[in-house]
Amino acid sequence: MDLWGLIADHPWWAGFIVVGALATLVLLAKLLSFLFGAGTYAYVEQGEDYASAAPSSEAVDPAVLTFKMKQLSATSATGFEQACADLLARDGFRSTRRVGGAGDLGVDVTARDHDDRLLILQCKQYQNPVGSGHVQKFNGTARLHHGADLPIMIGLNGFTQPAIDFAAHHNLILMGRPELKRWAHGQHxxxxxxxxSTTQ
Known part of the structure; x- marks a missing residue:
């Protein structure tokens, strides 16, 4: 008996095959999204705001790149770091790259500005404000280990007051939710x- 005959005689087999195939495809899509941190990008073109699921490796005009805050909240941690790297590239920073991951020693994104100053970004996508302990760790590696000229920590949901006080004392730049929103919406x-700029 051939396969088609078996399925025709037992239609519930066809249901099992279809459901199994769909479940496999859904799991594979979720796994790829998790591994590659593909975020959703929003672009502004001719006055219209539209969404695109284009991965960051595709050639897009970085001058029009913007993100909505709900997109930054919904993306993976890797996607959030990549979004920050993409925004730096949009603003004209050079040698922009995402390096975050295990053993990154407090650096998620690096870039250089037109004055050749090194920016070191640490990107925190936490649901709660970032605490002082994380800021202290960043302080210990940003300049001493990585040689940052401009150490910047980004907190999707802001920072605690002790974290803000510590950063002010050690000349660390903190970017909370209001600043991140302005940057994500297109401001340099x-x-x-x-x-x-030191060249002005």
């Missing part, structure tokens, strides 16, 4: 943070 990073 240095305009958001009030950083001046």
């Amino acid at each position: 990073l240095y305009d958001v943070l009030g950083i001046q």
Whole structure:
């Protein structure tokens, strides 16, 4: 008896095969999304705001890249880091790359500005404000280990007051939710943070 005959005689087999195939495809899609941290990108073109699921490796015009806060909240940790790297590239920073992962020693994204200053970003996508302990760890590696000229910690949901006080004392730059929103919506990073170019 051939396979088609078996399925025709027992239609519930066809149901098992279809359900199994669909479940496998869904699991595979979730696994790939988790592994590669593919975020959803929003672009502004000719006054329209539309969404695209284009991966960050595709060639897109970085000058029009924006993100909505709900997109940054919904993406994976890797996707959040990549979004920050993409925003730096949009703003014209050079040698921008995402390096976060196990053993990154407090650096998720690196870039250089037009004055050749090294930016070290640590990107925290926590649901709660980032605490002082994380800021202290970043302080211990950003300049001493990585040689950062501008150490910047990004907190999707802000920072605790002790973290803010510690950062102010050690000249660390913190970017909380209001600043991140302005940056994600299209304002240049240095305009958001009030950083001046040394060549002006």
